[in-house]
Amino acid sequence: xxxxxxxxxxxxxxxxxxxxxxxxxxxxxxxxxxxxxxxxxxxxxxxxxxxxxxxxxxxxxxxxxxxxxxxxxxxxxxxxxxxxxxxxxxxxxxxxxxxxxxxxxxxxxxxxxxxxxxxxxxxxxxxxxxxxxxxxxxxxx
Amino acid sequence: xxxxxxxxxxxxxxxxxxxxxxxxxxxxxxxxxxxxxxxxxxxxxxxxxxxxxxxxxxxxxxxxxxxxxxxxxxxxxxxxxxxxxxxxxxxxxxxxxxxxxxxxxxxxxxxxxxxxxxxxxxxxxxxxxxxxxxxxxxxxxx
Numbered sequence: 001x002x003x004x005x006x007x008x009x010x011x012x013x014x015x016x017x018x019x020x021x022x023x024x025x026x027x028x029x030x031x032x033x034x035x036x037x038x039x040x041x042x043x044x045x046x047x048x049x050x051x052x053x054x055x056x057x058x059x060x061x062x063x064x065x066x067x068x069x070x071x072x073x074x075x076x077x078x079x080x081x082x083x084x085x086x087x088x089x090x091x092x093x094x095x096x097x098x099x100x101x102x103x104x105x106x107x108x109x110x111x112x113x114x115x116x117x118x119x120x121x122x123x124x125x126x127x128x129x130x131x132x133x134x135x136x137x138x139x140x141x
Numbered sequence: 142x143x144x145x146x147x148x149x150x151x152x153x154x155x156x157x158x159x160x161x162x163x164x165x166x167x168x169x170x171x172x173x174x175x176x177x178x179x180x181x182x183x184x185x186x187x188x189x190x191x192x193x194x195x196x197x198x199x200x201x202x203x204x205x206x207x208x209x210x211x212x213x214x215x216x217x218x219x220x221x222x223x224x225x226x227x228x229x230x231x232x233x234x235x236x237x238x239x240x241x242x243x244x245x246x247x248x249x250x251x252x253x254x255x256x257x258x259x260x261x262x263x264x265x266x267x268x269x270x271x272x273x274x275x276x277x278x279x280x281x282x283x
Contacts, residue, residue: 005171006195010202011209013164013176013247018210020157021150024219030148032269032276037145041154046250048158049165053255056166061256065173072173074256077243080263087242088249088264092271094234097279098223101246102239103178103203105232108218110204111211115221119232126236127183 001068014107020045023107025099032096165252168199177248178203179239242268 021027021041030039066072095101100108100119108116165176172195174181181196207218223231239245242264244253249268253261 002172003194003198005167006174007198007202009164009168009171009176010199011206012160012167012202013178013199014203014206015210016157016160016162016164017203018157018206019160020154022157023207025221025223026219027148029276029280030145032272033280034142034273035277035281037143037148039145039148041148041150044151044154045158045161046254048155049161049251050158050255052159052162053165053251054257056162056169057252057256060169060173066169066171068171070173072169073175074169075175075253075258075260077260080260084242084260084264085267087238087240088267089238089271090234091238091242091245092268093275094231094238095246095268096272096275097234098221098228098231100221100228100231100235101178102182102235103245103247105235106178106182106200106203107206108221111207111218113218113221115223115225115228118225118228119235122229122232123236124182124186126233126238127179127186127240128236129233130183130237130240131187 002070005068013103014110016049017104017107020048022101023104023111025104028099028101028104029096032099161247161251162255165247165255169252175248175252177244177252179235179245180243180248183240238268 017023022045027039031042060072063072098119102123105116105119105123109120168174168176181199185193185196244264249261249264254265
């Protein structure tokens, strides 16, 4: 049941990314290019998503279980450290270089674009490098 | 700063954003998880028992969304301008950065800001500024 709900959520999420224009790298770069001809559209994506998300998380915060009866697993981390900000900066550089973040890249890959496949494989390699580095760090500690 | 009116799509972007919000609402209220794409994919690379099926299902939904759209309207997919080398470097940076930073545009930018998380606000400001700086250097300096 959880998997079915997650599949439906993924499908709606992907449709939202397509409708909003996020799967078009040129549009993403147009949003980040504030010194050139600036396309503010993606601010509207954020506004629409956060308006609905705010209500959803307000409901979630008042509950201990999901509507399917499972456990709610909301993030507990609170600290703003170098790891968080440094990671976000590295992500932002990659985002600005290609105009892809993880969701739209996966959608474009699903749409059969080979260039998106190149990005997705490199992204998975980056995530795997992190996993290996963490394992190495844990073993050394 | 000049607005690019020719490419400005406030209504479809707002509608797409609402769909993204609905998807995040479905995931948290039905499965209790955060709709953060990098986190969901990253979790598949360090699998825990009973924690992979929902992740695979969400990713399958993402991958099938363009297939569903292709059935409804026969529009070509947007062109990807970046070259092979740029895509490899960008993909690596996105994979590493989202792992160390615990999230991307969806996890921090949408869900985190919806939860009013100061941590996600800090991350969102950091990746937005880094993205803006990168595009500035690539487009106006190099």
